[in-house]
Amino acid sequence: MGLTKTENFTTDQNQLATLAKALGHPARIAIIQHLLKINSCICGDLVDEISLAQPTISKHLKELKAIGIIKGTIEGTSVNYCIDAYRWREVQSLFNDLFDTYVLDQACEC
Numbered sequence: 001m002g003l004t005k006t007e008n009f010t011t012d013q014n015q016l017a018t019l020a021k022a023l024g025h026p027a028r029i030a031i032i033q034h035l036l037k038i039n040s041c042i043c044g045d046l047v048d049e050i051s052l053a054q055p056t057i058s059k060h061l062k063e064l065k066a067i068g069i070i071k072g073t074i075e076g077t078s079v080n081y082c083i084d085a086y087r088w089r090e091v092q093s094l095f096n097d098l099f100d101t102y103v104l105d106q107a108c109e110c
Helices: 011-022 026-038 043-050 054-066 085-100
Strands: 070-075 078-083
Touching: 011 054, 011 085, 026 043, 026 054, 026 070, 026 078, 043 054, 043 078, 054 070
Parallel strands: none
Antiparallel strands: 070 078
C-alpha cells in the first residue's frame, strides 16, 4: 500500500485507522448521530438536518457506506439509509478493545 507500510501493522490497527479516518469529519459524525436518533432516513432529510448541499451529503454517505457503518436501500427516487447494526457492533468492539487496554491505575511520570 505504498509509503504507509500498512502491512507492518495488525489487522485491527489498520481497521481502526480506516474507521478513524472515515469518522474524522464532523458532517459524518452528524450523519451517524442523526441516523442513530431516527433509525432510518431518506437522503433528502439529511440535507435539511445537516444544512449541507446534496452532493456534499452524498459524498459523506459514500464514505460511511464504504466502511460499512451505514447501508442503504433504493425506493423509487428515494434512498433510505440506516446504521448497519452488525457492523456498528464490530466498530464498537474495535474501539472498546483499544480503550480497554488502558489501565486507569497507572501513574504517568511525564
